[in-house]
Amino acid sequence: MSSGRKILGEERRTLILQYLKQSSDPITGSELAKKTNVSRQVIVNDITILKARNEPIIATSQGYLYLPQSGNDGIFERTIACYHTPDEAEAELNLLVDHGLTVKDVKIEHPVYGDLTASIMVSNRKEVEQFMARIRETNAAFLSELTDGVHLHTVSAKDSRTLDAAEKALKKAGFLLDE
Template sequence: MKKLLGEDRRNELLTLLKNANGPITGTDLAKHSNVSRQVIVNDMNLLKARNEPILATSQGYIYINKDENVMYFERKIVCIHTANQAEDEMLTIVDCGVTLKNVIVEHPVYGEITASMMLSNRKDVENFLTRVQETQASYLSALTNGTHLHVISAPTEERLDLAEKMLREKGYLVEG
């Protein structure tokens, strides 16, 4: 395969992301373009600097197509649980038809740390947990003794209400 150069490669990457039905890993984009994964990371940063709505998630890169006809509701929730309960928390959220957009922790030195998750279904959660296990990574909530925030999103307020209700019943929701 011919190596794609500079602007041609970035245009090709944009086209791939816009037409994808799900996330594409940096490794897959690198193979497609016949470049290193680091070149892809740099390309994604350049594209984001041009205000392209590209999101780096734990599953890969996503181009956020804003459908003007679909209204999504978002809510920020505060949760606390152990690392062993993380899978149940994530599944509880996605099983309500809610997308788990990110995780946010308050670090004593760095301040607020936000990491994109973009988990919308059980397969997304399974893939996320597999990556955590394969890399032996810790959850960000380990920095804050289990306390963290999530931004959750759904097409209806009722789904967000249901997710909160289920999390509250399981003791994962912190309320003030």
């Protein structure tokens, strides 16, 4: 907003939804804060309110994304079980995106909390690089470290053959958890 006017409440949340719906790329909280002349924390609160209203917004390491739930639109999804060390995470993600997959999330089964899921949303090497940089910058642990490397990924692709090829490559690389 060039006028410097602080956008208030519902008007701001409507604008946030509009920005997210119009963008195919993630938008950071800081970018949304600048556009509406409020703090990033206000944006975080607004996103929480919008999610509570069942708006399909996800937080990724690159920013917020609006993901409308409209059928599968020709996209095929699969959950795959993987196993590797933290040092191999980047290689695993690159292998998946190099095969044309989007890695939507990571899931683990925690002994106390049950199923834990975190959004990843990477589709290319640049996004993997940004995700890994964020992990390093924050010194964050991978969820899979809580389960000695065992985890699930929800992945999507344009067809099932692409999913099959990626799964075969994971097996060859030693990242696929054998049954």
